[in-house]
Amino acid sequence: MAGELKEVQGIIFKRQKYKEADLLAKIMTKEDGIITLVVRGALRPKSKLGAAAMNFSYGTYVIYTSGHGLSNLRTYKEVKQFDSLYNDLTKNAYASFILDLIDHAFIEYQPLGKYYDLALFALNKINQGVDSEVITQIVQMQMLAAFGVEPNLRSCVLCGKTQGIFDYSIKLGGIVCSDHFRVVNSRLHLTPKAVAVLRTIGLIPLNRLGKIKLDPALKKETRQAIDRIYRETLDLNLKTKKFLDELKFFK
Numbered sequence: 001m002a003g004e005l006k007e008v009q010g011i012i013f014k015r016q017k018y019k020e021a022d023l024l025a026k027i028m029t030k031e032d033g034i035i036t037l038v039v040r041g042a043l044r045p046k047s048k049l050g051a052a053a054m055n056f057s058y059g060t061y062v063i064y065t066s067g068h069g070l071s072n073l074r075t076y077k078e079v080k081q082f083d084s085l086y087n088d089l090t091k092n093a094y095a096s097f098i099l100d101l102i103d104h105a106f107i108e109y110q111p112l113g114k115y116y117d118l119a120l121f122a123l124n125k126i127n128q129g130v131d132s133e134v135i136t137q138i139v140q141m142q143m144l145a146a147f148g149v150e151p152n153l154r155s156c157v158l159c160g161k162t163q164g165i166f167d168y169s170i171k172l173g174g175i176v177c178s179d180h181f182r183v184v185n186s187r188l189h190l191t192p193k194a195v196a197v198l199r200t201i202g203l204i205p206l207n208r209l210g211k212i213k214l215d216p217a218l219k220k221e222t223r224q225a226i227d228r229i230y231r232e233t234l235d236l237n238l239k240t241k242k243f244l245d246e247l248k249f250f251k
């Protein structure tokens with residue numbers, strides 16, 4: 001297939017040295033998916049292409065692509081930078097994990113659709129100083145569907161009840177109402193409040209998400225539940241997650 005020049009909107013998120021002064025950088029785009037770009041001469045001092053391909057840069061890029069394999073970054077228009085993601089180690093770690101997570105849910109050039117909006121939403125919020133931990137939990141709950149393990153958060157997996165007190169069962173793949181607490185051995189024994197948070201952040205469309213404020217104990221409980229859901233349903237082992245956990249340990 002012949003290549004073509006194409007304008008894409010995207011976020012740069014993973015860089016590694018390639019040949020000589022060239023760089024490989026991943027770009028996350030909405031319509032064209034995740035693409036690995038060769039950025040020629042990017043590692044030379046004063047390279048403009050290199051500057052436009054810094055981590056967490058976003059904007060309009062002009063690439064030469066054949067729709068598979070490596071593409072080439074040719075030039076760019078209106079590229080901006082999420083400054084505080086770049087400069088703040090903790091925010092950087094959260095943002096890197098989020099983009100890594102999305103990276104693992106898709107194959108290259110597979111359109112991301114609403115998950116691109118999710119990435120932009122999360123990066124914007126973290127960059128603005130909104131609680132990175134809460135934003136990350138929202139992303140993780142919403143990403144489960146992209147990994148093909150969308151839990152039933154709407155209604156009890158056993159009887160369909162939508163209101164009441166709920167717990168969560170990884171084995172059953174969703175929430176269970178208090179009518180079956182005695183018979184469901186696999187439930188996580190979460191507080192009803194934590195389950196309510198998981199439901200809210202997993203279900204609500206981003207544009208309707210208001211400010212979500214969680215006290216530290218609740219945030220820790222939902223963190224542990226989400227980690228467990230990920231551990232027991234997906235085999236990811238992301239280095240970015242490990243780094244984030246270590247960073248939190250030392251804070």
Ligand SMILES: [Zn+2]
Nearest residue numbers: 156158159177
């Ligand atoms: Zn039920």
